[in-house]
Amino acid sequence: MNKQIIKEQITSQRQELGKLISAIEKNRVMKIDGAIYCKTMRACTRYYIKRTGDKAPVYQSEDKGKIITDLCLKSYARRLKDTAQREIDQLDGCLALLESSVDSNGKDKADVEVVYDNLPEGIRQHVSPSIYTDDGYAEKWQAEKYQNRWEGRGFKYETPRGEKVRSKSEWMIASMLSDAGVPYRYEETVGLHELYGGAFHPDFTVLNKRTRKEYYWEHFGRMDDPKYVEESFMPKIIDYYTFGFIPGEKLLMTFESKDHPFDIMQVRRLIKPILRKQSAEAAVSNEVFQY
Secondary structure, eight states, X not given: OOHXXXXXXXXXXXXXXXXXXXXXXXXXXXGSOOEEEEEEETTEEEEEEEXXXXXXXXXXXXXXXXXXXXXXXXXXXXXXHHHHHHHHHHHHHHHHHHHTTBOTTSOBTTOGGGTTTTSOHHHHTTOOOXXXXXXXXXXXXXXXXXXXXXXTSOOSEEOTTSOEESSHHHHHHHHHHHHHTOOEEESBOEESOTTTXXXXXXXXXXXXXXTXXXXXXXXXXXXXXXXXXXXXXXXXXXXXXXXXXXXXXXXXXXXXXXXSOOOHHHHHHHHHHHHSOOOOOOSSOOGGGOO
């Protein structure tokens, strides 16, 4: 279990809930005096409002719809705020539990991922880890043999890792991946579909070592060449879409042409999410309380 990812997801969710509570507290409906009650009988709903000083709720005619709507929103907001606070309390409890086994040296005694690394060297020589740390998994992934259709072709652009690639742009991408510490494979042969067969060769297969998710990276370098677009780009993109490789989810793409040369910022923007965890989306939205 990668507890650090879990802690970061919990912290991210807690921050989103905090923003929601803050937005609710600042919203104008929270300053309106009164609480609303409703009774529904025979498909007819009647509304009652109780303001400060009232002994009992007073019937409110629906022709004054704005105050009814505002107090309904206030009622919803108060319940949402209370629930969000209870969820924050739960998340704080989870964080406290995850931290409860961390000793004064910062070591977690309840994390199975670090057991192998903490073994004496003499013992570690005779066993293999059954669970890998992020770095350990990345090293294992990188060391695995894979089929490469370009092996031995003798391309002239040598990457920092010592392999040779076809173009300066691919050399730049490989160099930036290496500098960022992102594991990758060059021109790996990947099966398209176990039922339909076939294979394709993405320029790079890259690994997010924290989530252990693989991405395929294609660089399309002659987008101003109609023949290249028709015979190379389009068939490849159609294959990716056909077999469920959606851009941004598992497929990363960069482009260039004579008028739009290789853009380093493109590469940096794609590398950044590979380095970090996939952040958890907030379970609730605070858009309704913006003003």
